Amino acid sequence: MSETAILSRARKRGRARLRAPFVLAVIPAVAIVLLVIGLPFIQTLQLTLSEWSGTGPVTPVGLDNFRQALNSPEFFATLGRTAVFSLTSTAGIVVIGTLLATAIHAEIPGWEYFRILWFLPVVVPVSAAGVYWGAALQPSTGVANRFIEMITGNQIPFLSDPQLVVITLAAVWIWIHTGFAMLIILGAMNSVPVEVYEAARVDGATAVRRFFSMTLPIIRPSIVTVILLELVITFNGFAIVWSMTRGGPGNASQIVAVDVYRTAFEQGQYGLASTIAVLGGIALAVVAILSLRGMRSSSE
Helix, strand or coil: CCHHHHHHHHHHHHHHHHHHHHHHHHHHHHHHHHHHHHHHHHHHHHHHCEECCCCCCCEECCCHHHHHHHCCHHHHHHHHHHHHHHHHHHHHHHHHHHHHHHHHHCCCCCHHHHHHHHHHHHHCCHHHHHHHHHHHCCCCCCHHHHHHHHHHCCCCCCCCCCCCHHHHHHHHHHHHHHHHHHHHHHHHHHCCCHHHHHHHHHCCCCHHHHHHHHHHHHHHHHHHHHHHHHHHHHHCCHHHHHHHCCCCCCCCCCCHHHHHHHHHHHCCCHHHHHHHHHHHHHHHHHHHHHHHHHHHHHHC
C-alpha cells in the first residue's frame, strides 16, 4: 500500500473520530428543537384542517378554515393593522436607536448616564409598561393628558381614537425597545477600527460624510439583524396591545396575535385561530424576505 493511501485512510479515521462526538453533542439540541418547535408546529398545521372547541373530538374540515379566513374582510384589516404597527415600530426603533448609538459613540457630555437611561425601559416587563402607559394616556385621569392639557388646554384621545391608537401603541413600543437596538448598533460601531476614522479625518471627511460613507456600510449587518428581530417581535406584540387596549376601541388596535387569542380562547375556534396564525406567519416571512432583498440590492 502506498504512503498516500495510508495517509488518506488515517485522515478518514481522524475525521470519523471527530464526527462522532459532534453528532452526539448535536442530537440533544436537535431533539429539544423538534420537541419544542417541530411538534407544536405540526399540531398547528393539523388544527388548520380541523374544527375543535378546546374539548371533545377534533372534526376534520379540510380547507374550510382557510376559506373562512381569506374571505373575511376583518382578517385583512387585522393584517393591515399589524403591518402598520410592526413597520412603524421597527422604523422608529432603528432610526432612533442608530441616532442614540451615534451620539453615545461620539461621547457627548453625560453619555455614560444617557446610555443607561435609554436602556432602562428594555428591562421593564412589557405588561407592566403597557399597564403604566395605558393609565398614563387616559383622557381625563392620565398623567400625559393632564400635562398636555396644562400646555394646550386640550386632551388627546390616544387610546380611544381609532385613527390614533395603533400609532400610539407603536410609540410606546419604540420607547420600550429602542435601548435594545441602541446597544446592538453601538456594539457594532465600537468594533470599527479607529484607524479607519483617523484616515478619513486626514482626508478631510466631515463627521456626516464619515457616518454615511464609512460607519453605516460597516454596521449594516447589525442594522439588518435589528430590523429582522424587531419585525418578528412586533408582529407578535400581543403583550403590549392586550395590556393597553385589549384590541380596542372595537377592533381598531387588534393585531394578528390578539385575533388568534380571541378566536381561540374567547370564541373557542381553535382551528380557525391556528389558520390565522399560519397565514400571519406566512405574511411575516414574505415581509422579512422582501426587506432582506431590498436591503441587499441597496447595498450593491
